[in-house]
Amino acid sequence: NAGVTQTPKFQVLKTGQSMTLQCAQDMNHNSMYWYRQDPGMGLRLIYYSASEGTTDKGEVPNGYNVSRLNKREFSLRLESAAPSQTSVYFCASTEGGVPGSPLHFGNGTRLTVT
């Protein structure tokens, strides 16, 4: 059972380049999330999709866009990468609407912007 799969695992970009981070889940979850994790700052929510066809901003959405392609897939796009976007990006999913249903995470994409 794959759970949440993220690609790529590592990426190095130059300032101004664009890229898309891919995420897919096979648990039939309704809700999907993108977080970034930086040292000492914990996990911060970038965008989430409560259900197929909807997306909402989180705490730190500036510089990012998302697409909920279908129920399984949720992508994160950096249109013009900046060094401040160097981070580890995690995708997560949950059933949604079920009290206490936890987030299930992928293993992350480690992004460096030079």
Add this chain to the structure above:
Amino acid sequence: EDQVTQSPEALRLQEGESSSLNCSYTVSGLRGLFWYRQDPGKGPEFLFTLYSAGEEKEKERLKATLTKKESFLHITAPKPEDSATYLCAVQFRYNFNKFYFGSGTKLNVKP
């Protein structure tokens, strides 16, 4: 204003030395509090969900408890393989689609 605070930031224990990690939250209307374990280079792995004050959950050497404003993760007789970063997250009734994370406690258990 931080909604979820974890302490300590780092904890070093000898094998067998029991201790507790703390997670406190400032907003009322808790829907769920979650504990995760994160190993280096991996995503967080779910451990427990707690719903209401007084509730306790156990798994091997770990026991999580919940009061009205904080949760504790008690580690009894830890082993080196318990070394990891432990994260807590809260989900509130006013927006149950969002999960708010603390910055974690990095636990190092020495043999």
